[in-house]
Amino acid sequence: MSFAALCVAPLAASGSASAAAKQQAAEVGFSVTASAEVPNTRLRLLLQAIAQESGGERVLPALAARLNQRMNSALKLIESTPGVKAQTRGLRSSPVYENGKQTGWRLVGQIEAVGDAKTFPQLAGKLQASGLSVESVQAEPAENALSAAREQQTKAAISNLKRRAQVVSQALGCSAWSFAEVNLNDQDSHPPVGVLRMATAKAEPAALAPGATTVTVRASAKMRCEP
Structure with a gap:
């Protein structure tokens, strides 16, 4: 006091x-x-998938198909995990430039996953191994x-x-x-929850410690x- x-x-x-x-x-x-x-018992993860290719607009359909496949696989994995819900947060495309000249295209998709903190280390590891990166993590108690x-x-x-x-x-x-x-x-x-943001080659459990809210x-x- x-x-x-x-x-x-x-x-x-x-x-x-x-x-x-x-x-x-x-x-x-x-x-x-x-x-x-x-105690924080819930986590909110913002996940990101990226597809990039060199070339003009002709590469966009194949890029979109690649990104959609990655996003759909991630959504199925998340929704098959008990106690976790998923929602797409955004899709965007942007040209890639090198030395002031456009050389290709990049497509980015984001998914928010929310649920029981106990399930997330294993789930986040699988998602990173599938090519997604974890952009942010927020821990919170049950309402x-x-x-x-x-x-x-x-x-x-x-x-x-x-x-x-x-x-x-x-x-x-x-x-x-x-x-x-x-x-x-x-x-x-x-308190912020730190996590390795990049995608990983192996589905190792992500190091996530939810902590507590004051x-x-x-x-x-x-x-x-x-x-």
């Missing part, structure tokens, strides 16, 4: 300066945090686990806020206190301190 610096500001008061010093209330601003780690963690840390942050208010009240000698304002903000921190809830408040 971490605390921000206290900010104390007097409220407007009437009467003489000496009476105001005794009677006026004060507003105290502070914040606390509560956080916990949630119900993430929601539960947010709820728990929200309760913890509010409890921390109340305890902090009691400490401040006693330190300032408040006869009574109340919250004038309370704000809550949550944030999830997903769920943090920050509670800030303004407390009214009665003299």
Whole structure:
């Protein structure tokens, strides 16, 4: 738990300066945090297939057929893996230049695979061996686990806020206190997952460690301190 610096500001008061010093209330601003780690049980991989050939536009039909074959094989492999779903993310073509002169064409296709993290090391290795490269990897917890963690840390942050208010009240000698304002903000921190991006010759399991997501809830408040 971490605390921000206290900010104390007097409220407007009437009467003489000496009476105001005794009677006026004060507003105290502070914040606390509560956080916990949630295991990542799902992975989201962006895979890429490339087909390239020298020549003019006449090579495009054969290139497209080669790329489609590679993409379809990858989709079948992904969709045959329990707990994993696939979706095509993009197809594009671009000319290849050397020394300012067009020498060929390149076709690129992308597939996103999402599912159980336990199945991905073996699956990613097979996909890399089939000629696809892994462009990015994102790890995330199951949605119900993430929601539960947010709820728990929200309760913890509010409890921390109340305890902090009691400490401040006693330190300032408040006869009574109340919250004038309370704000809550949550944030999830997903660490990056590294993986060998290039295609490989053998279907070795990919080195994938999902890790955990840190769920943090920050509670800030303004407390009214009665003299």
